Amino acid sequence: MTVPPRPGRVIPVLSHGFLAGWALLTTLPLLWAVLSSFKTDNEILTDPWGLPSRPRPENWARAWDDAHIGRYFLNSAIVVTGALTLTMILGAMAAYVLARYRFPGRRIVHLAFTGGMMFPVFLALVPLFFVVRDLGLLGTLPGLILVYAAYSLPFTVFFLTAFFRTLPATVAEAAMVDGCGDYRLFFRVMLPMARPGLVSVAIFTFLFQWNQYVLPIVLMQGEGAERRWVLAQGLTALAVNEGYRGDYSGLFAGMTIAMLPVLLGYVAFHRQVQSGLAAGNLH
Amino acid sequence: MRGKRLFVATFLGPPLLLYGVFVLSPYAQAFPIAATDWRGLTPQYDFVGLANVRRLAGDGLFWNALGHNALLLLLLPPATILLGLFLASMLSVGGRRDRAGVHGVRGAALYRIVYFFPQVLSVAVIGVLWKQIYAPTSGLLNGVLRAVGLDALARPWLGDPRFSFWCVALVLLWSNAGFYVVLFGAAMQAIPRDIYEAALLDGATRATTLFRVTVPLLWDTVQVAWVYLAIVAIDAFAVVQIITDGGPGFSSDVAGLRLYKTAFADAQFGYASTMGVAMFFLTLSVAALFLRVTRRDRPET
Numbered sequence: 334m335t336v337p338p339r340p341g342r343v344i345p346v347l348s349h350g351f352l353a354g355w356a357l358l359t360t361l362p363l364l365w366a367v368l369s370s371f372k373t374d375n376e377i378l379t380d381p382w383g384l385p386s387r388p389r390p391e392n393w394a395r396a397w398d399d400a401h402i403g404r405y406f407l408n409s410a411i412v413v414t415g416a417l418t419l420t421m422i423l424g425a426m427a428a429y430v431l432a433r434y435r436f437p438g439r440r441i442v443h444l445a446f447t448g449g450m451m452f453p454v455f456l457a458l459v460p461l462f463f464v465v466r467d468l469g470l471l472g473t474l475p476g477l478i479l480v481y482a483a484y485s486l487p488f489t490v491f492f493l494t495a496f497f498r499t500l501p502a503t504v505a506e507a508a509m510v511d512g513c514g515d516y517r518l519f520f521r522v523m524l525p526m527a528r529p530g531l532v533s534v535a536i537f538t539f540l541f542q543w544n545q546y547v548l549p550i551v552l553m554q555g556e557g558a559e560r561r562w563v564l565a566q567g568l569t570a571l572a573v574n575e576g577y578r579g580d581y582s583g584l585f586a587g588m589t590i591a592m593l594p595v596l597l598g599y600v601a602f603h604r605q606v607q608s609g610l611a612a613g614n615l616h
Numbered sequence: 617m618r619g620k621r622l623f624v625a626t627f628l629g630p631p632l633l634l635y636g637v638f639v640l641s642p643y644a645q646a647f648p649i650a651a652t653d654w655r656g657l658t659p660q661y662d663f664v665g666l667a668n669v670r671r672l673a674g675d676g677l678f679w680n681a682l683g684h685n686a687l688l689l690l691l692l693p694p695a696t697i698l699l700g701l702f703l704a705s706m707l708s709v710g711g712r713r714d715r716a717g718v719h720g721v722r723g724a725a726l727y728r729i730v731y732f733f734p735q736v737l738s739v740a741v742i743g744v745l746w747k748q749i750y751a752p753t754s755g756l757l758n759g760v761l762r763a764v765g766l767d768a769l770a771r772p773w774l775g776d777p778r779f780s781f782w783c784v785a786l787v788l789l790w791s792n793a794g795f796y797v798v799l800f801g802a803a804m805q806a807i808p809r810d811i812y813e814a815a816l817l818d819g820a821t822r823a824t825t826l827f828r829v830t831v832p833l834l835w836d837t838v839q840v841a842w843v844y845l846a847i848v849a850i851d852a853f854a855v856v857q858i859i860t861d862g863g864p865g866f867s868s869d870v871a872g873l874r875l876y877k878t879a880f881a882d883a884q885f886g887y888a889s890t891m892g893v894a895m896f897f898l899t900l901s902v903a904a905l906f907l908r909v910t911r912r913d914r915p916e917t
Contacts, residue, residue: 348706348721355703356730359794363733365756366745381759423631430627434620442628449639452899455853455872456892457642459879460649464642483638486631515623544738546854551880565740569858572744581754584744592741599736603729610802 363592370585377581389582396571396586404560405567406590412474412563413542416481420538421531423482424489429519431490432497433505443494449487454547465552472558480552481542488541489534496530497523533609536602543595564591646896650889661886668890678891681862681869684781688849688870689902692788693842699789700796700841701834703731705826707797708804709812728801731794739791743858746787750774750859777867780860784868787855792848796841803837804830839910843903850899871895 369377370392372385397403430436431443461480462471470476500523508522524531549566562570571587599606650668654661672678707724721727734742749756750773758770773783807830815825831838853872856862862869862877871891879888 345721352703352706352721352727355793355797356727358790359730359733362745362749362756365749369748378754381754381756382763419634423634426627427631430624434624436621436624442632445640446635449635451847451903452643452896455851455875456896456899457639457646458875459885459889459892460642460645461638462879463885464638464645479634480638483634486635486639490631515620519627540736544740546739546858551876554880565738568740568744572747572858581748585748588741588744592737595736595738596733599732600729603732606732607728607798607802610799 363596366585366592367589370582370589372582372585374579374581377585392582392586393590395580396583396590400567400571400574400580400583400587402564402567402571402587402590405562405564408474408561409543409564412477412481413539415474415478416485416542417535417539419478419482420485420489420542421535424486424493424534425524425527425531426519427486428490428493429497429523432494433523443490446487446490449484450491454484458547458551462551470552472553472555472561474561477549477552477563480548481545484548485538485541489538492534493527493530496527496534500526532605536606536609540595643896646889646892649886650893652886654886655883664886668887669894671887672890672894677866677869678871678874680866681871681874684868684870685850685852687781688785688788688852689846692785692792692849693845695789696792696796696845697838697841699793700800701826701831701838703793703797704800704804705822705830707801709822709825724801728798731797733794734791735795737791739854740858742787742791743855746783746790746855747774747859750783774860775864777864780864781868784852784856784859787859788848788852791855792845799841800834800837803834807833835910842906842910846902846906847899850895850902 365381368384369381371388371390372383372392373389376383376385427442427446431439431446465471465476465480468476470479504522504526505518508518513522544565545563546565546569549563550569553562553566568587568591571584651663651665652661653664653668707721707727748754752758752772752775755773757773761767761770771779773779811829811833812825815829820828851872852870853876856868856870857873857876860868862873872895875888875891875895878884878891
């Protein structure tokens with residue numbers, strides 16, 4: 334009697350092989366950066382693979398203070414906090430009336446907002462530079478906050494409009510019968526009901542704003558603007574400068590400081606991120 | 617009724633004002649600026665009509681850059697989507713098979729978390745990191761090659777015009793693929809399990825199931841993915857600027873970088889806007905063409 338083939342065994346092993354392979358490709362570069370941030374320049378140059386002979390936390394201190402990564406980090410935090418707050422307030426307001434009120438021009442306004450998702454930012458780069466300069470906002474944090482918020486609106490309005498449409502009309506009607514005005518209805522009833530949608534959109538908007546590169550390098554120019562650079566900009570400048578100075582360990586430390594908080598935050602919130610992705614998929 | 621009007625106006629006014637000033641007006645202004653020889657230092661400029669367009673048509677450097685975008689547009693979406701579908705289906709149906717049907721692999725949740733990592737990293741971190749990975753002596757890539765005895769393959773990757781563009785293209789694949797594994801995975805979980813069980817009873821293999829059942833049911837998601845990736849391919853600015861700055865020579869240049877340098881290094885704002893407008897229409901045509909091609913073979917559901 335022959336042993337029947339066991340097809341159920343081969344494929345799981347193969348799948349694990351491929352899946353683990355890609356997981357390795359994803360994590361190896363990140364681990365390498367973290368590891369290198371604890372090595373000396375000499376160890377990095379002579380043995381890119383090896384472990385540090387002893388950890389050098391002073392690399393991190395040098396990157397944070399001397400290379401100003403700490404200051405850039407703070408600037409990024411200020412800009413994203415301001416821009417995210419502004420985006421969520423303005424985006425929710427616009428999406429709410431677009432989803433639940435009928436008025437002339439509604440379709441045009443909706444199209445104008447959502448159409449902004451289609452085009453790469455840099456098509457508007459030259460005029461944007463002059464708009465911001467003429468408003469006296471070039472190289473300032475408030476300028477960057479306003480621009481980030483404006484360019485986040487298409488995504489926010491698109492998803493929140495779809496979300497507000499799914500909320501049951503009966504609750505709003507009941508509140509209106511009870512004498513609840515439009516403003517109270519929005520702030521007391523609709524916003525709390527829209528919480529799950531708001532959280533998902535806020536997470537993706539945060540990633541969009543935290544990871545911006547083109548907008549800051551164009552808009553944070555001019556006298557003294559280096560003091561107000563954001564992390565993305567500071568890190569690439571560091572990569573160029575450290576290359577000349579040969580401070581590779583400082584560069585890897587700066588890189589690690591820039592990526593660890595976001596990675597840890599993602600691991601903590603991964604459920605919301607992935608369910609937001611699944612929800613966005615339905616529309 | 618007047619109260620309602622006022623409410624709509626107060627809620628729509630502020631967001632529209634912000635959006636109009638910083639998004640809509642720059643897009644609109646790009647068109648008139650594109651027809652000038654404006655150099656930005658003085659407010660004076662002359663309208664030069666279509667002279668910028670003629671100059672663009674004969675600009676070898678721009679066409680070289682645009683050629684690299686075209687190559688990315690052809691290769692990046694299919695490569696990323698195929699890899700995404702492959703890994704996502706491994707996650708959802710790559711596990712053991714028994715009477716109850718096909719199972720997902722163990723540890724699928726952990727894989728999903730890890731695959732999403734590049735998506736949450738800023739493009740600056742990705743660019744700076746990969747520039748170090750490709751570095752000739754201290755880089756991870758050459759380090760790995762030497763460690764496994766393939767010293768002959770180690771080379772200055774970014775310094776060689778034959779490889780620089782492909783190095784950047786691989787970074788784009790690396791940084792995007794994981795997102796689509798998770799996206800397709802989420803869409804696959806929404807497919808009812810009994811469809812798979814029915815296919816299984818009919819004797820379908822996993823490969824047949826993937827291409828005949830899963831992909832058609834996922835078609836809307838695949839289409840969205842294609843559009844997103846096309847936008848990445850037409851842009852590609854940040855990764856190229858950080859890793860190679862378009863070099864060596866112009867071997868990895870892309871249109872966005874050409875525009876950026878024309879505007880902010882050479883101060884030829886009029887001509888840079890012409891590039892922007894050209895790419896605006898290009899993006900529009902690619903999107904229209906794509907939607908027309910894919911609409912026809914959409915399955916009836």
